[in-house]
Amino acid sequence: MNPSHRLSTFNITTLALGLAFLYLPIVILVIYSFNASRLVTVWGGWSLRWYFEFFNDQAMLDAAWMSLRVAVTSASLATLLGTLAALALSRGADFTGRTLFSGMLYAPLVMPEVITGLSLLLLFVALGAGRGFWTVTIAHTTLTMCFVAVVVQSRLTSLDPTLEEAAMDLGCNPARAFAAVTLPLILPSIAAGWMLAFTLSLDDLVIASFTTGPGSATLPIRIYSEVRLGVKPEINAICTLVIALIAAVIIVASLAAKLSDARGESGAPL
Structure with missing residues (x-):
C-alpha cells in the first residue's frame, strides 16, 4: 500500500x-x-410509550400529514420546474436574459430565509390569498426549485450532446430523442433533486411560519411550539420517525439507482 x-x-x-x-x-x-x-x-x-402518545395526539398527526402533503407536492413541482430551468440554462446558452434568469433562479440559494418568507408573505397579502396549504407549497417550491436546477444542470453539462444528435440522425424528433436518450441519463439526478427538495421542505420552519395560516401548521412549527414549553419525550419519538422516513427514502432511491444501472449494463451492446 x-x-x-x-x-x-x-x-x-x-x-x-x-x-x-x-x-x-x-x-x-x-x-x-x-x-x-x-x-x-x-x-x-x-x-414504546411515546410512540403511542404520538399516534394518539391528533394535533401532531394533523401537522405531520400537512408536512408530508406539502413536501411531496412542493418537491414534485420543484423537480418539474427546476428540471425545465436546468434544460433552458444548459441548452439555451445564448438566449436573451439568460443572466437575469439564472440570477433570479439561484437567488434563494443565498437569500436569507427570513427575507424570502417575508417577501412571500407580503405577496400573498397583496394578492388577498388565504394562507394555508397552497401558500406553504408555493413558498417551498420557490425555495427548493433552485436546488433541483443546480443538481440537474450539473448532470446535463457533463453529457455528450452528440448522443441526442445521433438519435435525431436516426429519425427521432427532438422530443423523442430527449425522452429516449437524455431523460434516462439524467433520471438519477432528477431523483436526487426530488429527494433534496422533499427533505428541505420537510425540515423548513422559517418560511413556513410566514406563509402558513390557522389550521395548516406544519410539523416543524408544531414541534417548535411544543419545545418552547419544554422538551417532551414525545418529540424524540416524532423526530425518530422523521429520521426513519428520510432513511427509507434514501435507501429506496439508492436501490432504484442500482437497479437502473444494472438494467443499463445488461442492455448495453457487447
Whole structure:
C-alpha cells in the first residue's frame, strides 16, 4: 500500500470525532425516544410509550400529514420546474436574459430565509390569498426549485450532446430523442433533486411560519411550539420517525439507482 494512502492515527481520530459530532446527537435522540421516563434526561427503561402518545395526539398527526402533503407536492413541482430551468440554462446558452434568469433562479440559494418568507408573505397579502396549504407549497417550491436546477444542470453539462444528435440522425424528433436518450441519463439526478427538495421542505420552519395560516401548521412549527414549553419525550419519538422516513427514502432511491444501472449494463451492446 502506498504510504501516502495509509490512514494515520491523526486521520482516524479526526474522522471519528467528525462522525461523532454529526451523528452522536442523532443516536442519543433515537435511544431516548424509547425512554419510559417522562423526564427526557433520566433513563427509565425501554418503552414504546411515546410512540403511542404520538399516534394518539391528533394535533401532531394533523401537522405531520400537512408536512408530508406539502413536501411531496412542493418537491414534485420543484423537480418539474427546476428540471425545465436546468434544460433552458444548459441548452439555451445564448438566449436573451439568460443572466437575469439564472440570477433570479439561484437567488434563494443565498437569500436569507427570513427575507424570502417575508417577501412571500407580503405577496400573498397583496394578492388577498388565504394562507394555508397552497401558500406553504408555493413558498417551498420557490425555495427548493433552485436546488433541483443546480443538481440537474450539473448532470446535463457533463453529457455528450452528440448522443441526442445521433438519435435525431436516426429519425427521432427532438422530443423523442430527449425522452429516449437524455431523460434516462439524467433520471438519477432528477431523483436526487426530488429527494433534496422533499427533505428541505420537510425540515423548513422559517418560511413556513410566514406563509402558513390557522389550521395548516406544519410539523416543524408544531414541534417548535411544543419545545418552547419544554422538551417532551414525545418529540424524540416524532423526530425518530422523521429520521426513519428520510432513511427509507434514501435507501429506496439508492436501490432504484442500482437497479437502473444494472438494467443499463445488461442492455448495453457487447
